Amino acid sequence: MMLARIARWTAALGMVAATTFAAAPSAASSAASSSVSTAPGFRPGAPGVGDPYFPLEGNGGYDAQHYTLDLAYDPATKVLKGTVHMLARATQDLSRFDLDFQQLTVRSVTVNGRPAAYTRDGQELVVTPRSGLRMNSLFDVGVTYGGIPQPLGGPIVFGLPYGWIATDDGVLVACEPNAASTWFPSNDHPSDKATYSIVVTVPKGLVAAANGVLAAQVTRGDTTTFWWNELRPMASYLVTTTIGKFDVQVGKTPAGLREWVATDPTVPGTEVVFQQTAAITDYWSELFGRYPFEETGAIVDNVPVVGFSLENQTKPLYSAVRSETTVAHELSHQWFGDSVSVRTWQHIWLNEGFATFAQRYWTEHIGGESVQAWFDRQYATRPDAFWTIKVADPQRDTMFDTAVYNRGGMTLQALRVKIGDEPFFRLLRTWAADHRYGLADTDQFITLAEKISGQDLTDFFNVWLYTPSKPVTW
Numbered sequence: 001m002m003l004a005r006i007a008r009w010t011a012a013l014g015m016v017a018a019t020t021f022a023a024a025p026s027a028a029s030s031a032a033s034s035s036v037s038t039a040p041g042f043r044p045g046a047p048g049v050g051d052p053y054f055p056l057e058g059n060g061g062y063d064a065q066h067y068t069l070d071l072a073y074d075p076a077t078k079v080l081k082g083t084v085h086m087l088a089r090a091t092q093d094l095s096r097f098d099l100d101f102q103q104l105t106v107r108s109v110t111v112n113g114r115p116a117a118y119t120r121d122g123q124e125l126v127v128t129p130r131s132g133l134r135m136n137s138l139f140d141v142g143v144t145y146g147g148i149p150q151p152l153g154g155p156i157v158f159g160l161p162y163g164w165i166a167t168d169d170g171v172l173v174a175c176e177p178n179a180a181s182t183w184f185p186s187n188d189h190p191s192d193k194a195t196y197s198i199v200v201t202v203p204k205g206l207v208a209a210a211n212g213v214l215a216a217q218v219t220r221g222d223t224t225t226f227w228w229n230e231l232r233p234m235a236s237y238l239v240t241t242t243i244g245k246f247d248v249q250v251g252k253t254p255a256g257l258r259e260w261v262a263t264d265p266t267v268p269g270t271e272v273v274f275q276q277t278a279a280i281t282d283y284w285s286e287l288f289g290r291y292p293f294e295e296t297g298a299i300v301d302n303v304p305v306v307g308f309s310l311e312n313q314t315k316p317l318y319s320a321v322r323s324e325t326t327v328a329h330e331l332s333h334q335w336f337g338d339s340v341s342v343r344t345w346q347h348i349w350l351n352e353g354f355a356t357f358a359q360r361y362w363t364e365h366i367g368g369e370s371v372q373a374w375f376d377r378q379y380a381t382r383p384d385a386f387w388t389i390k391v392a393d394p395q396r397d398t399m400f401d402t403a404v405y406n407r408g409g410m411t412l413q414a415l416r417v418k419i420g421d422e423p424f425f426r427l428l429r430t431w432a433a434d435h436r437y438g439l440a441d442t443d444q445f446i447t448l449a450e451k452i453s454g455q456d457l458t459d460f461f462n463v464w465l466y467t468p469s470k471p472v473t474w
Contacts, residue, residue: 047098052346196212212230340439
């Protein structure tokens with residue numbers, strides 16, 4: 001592992017408290033440390049943030065600031081080994097706290113470099129430091145672990161596997177909404193975003209593609225280590241370490257933004273990806289405001305079992321060559337979903353409805369079907385069941401229902417017609433700017449729409465977002 005080197009690299013970038021990312025001392029068992037502070041006022045952090053769809057996702061009592069992931073993966077054995085350090089700030093006097101972490105075996109846990117007691121409770125890794133953590137204090141927790149990660153399944157993501165998905169030559173990592181905890185310990189909820197350093201060691205000849213900017217690539221013997229930095233806040237479900245045999249193209253968009261694209265050479269048609277990504281990113285920057293990150297890009301893998309794409313921050317992930325409109329959809333998420341993130345998962349239409357509108361607007365922009373023509377077609381042909389989903393609260397198992405995408409996108413087109421083009425696109429730009437790197441919810445969007453339009457939109461949004469039937473008047 002490379003933690004000492006990571007510490008030096010991180011310090012060179014001026015990151016806060018980089019010296020906390022030192023190599024961990026000897027392991028502490030779950031029974032270790034009986035001298036934990038029980039001083040009055042110190043209390044455990046909550047085991048979840050209270051998300052109505054995922055009550056145990058995320059954790060209370062602290063605010064994650066920065067993660068350093070030091071990972072090694074061997075596709076031959078499918079074994080992942082890692083040490084993760086999370087720098088966090090206590091938001092209360094903290095006697096113990098939880099991390100979201102499942103499946104893999106924990107070898108040791110430290111807090112501020114000292115062995116800490118820990119227990120496992122389902123998806124919760126419960127950590128008890130030797131002494132309490134004062135409110136507003138910075139602390140570092142280190143977890144060393146290993147095992148063979150398994151993807152999640154079920155109805156949430158179209159019935160498909162998601163998370164850590166092993167491939168013949170590596171792994172595809174796509175974690176929305178709740179699979180980051182299957183491969184690294186974290187505060188796994190979009191309400192607690194942090195910056196990341198991601199260091200991945202793989203067999204020589206493979207590429208480890210992750211978020212942010214590639215700071216170093218070093219081959220020693222039969223392994224290569226890739227070190228990535230994402231210096232803008234990122235939700236845990238957007239973190240990726242997709243590994244495989246990739247062709248890499250590096251350059252800049254016509255507007256001068258850095259671009260990094262990795263494509264599986266066994267996938268035909270990937271020669272268009274770099275140009276499409278560049279053109280679409282630059283156009284969205286004109287329409288939605290300045291691109292929120294340091295680099296744009298794409299990862300195209302060959303994984304037929306995965307039938308979806310994901311807007312991983314700075315590196316949208318495609319399990320095959322997807323349509324140009326899909327690229328437009330995923331890149332618009334860099335503004336709507338990645339930079340501006342949902343406060344809780346019930347507001348997912350703020351991601352998917354916005355991206356669906358964007359992809360239809362891109363089609364119109366390049367001379368295809370207009371957004372209004374798409375709206376009219378959807379309105380005329382969608383069956384009754386489509387209209388029964390409450391877009392602003394679609395429920396956990398149907399949070400990615402087609403209505404969240406398409407009725408969500410239709411809501412924005414109907415709003416565009418109602419308030420006019422100039423106020424509508426000013427609304428989108430203001431939304432992206434006001435909540436840049438932050439969190440937002442539906443009520444905040446409605447408030448801003450009314451402010452910019454000067455209209456009372458209560459009935460409009462009630463009909464489109466909260467009524468489980470086909471809108472008739474608005």
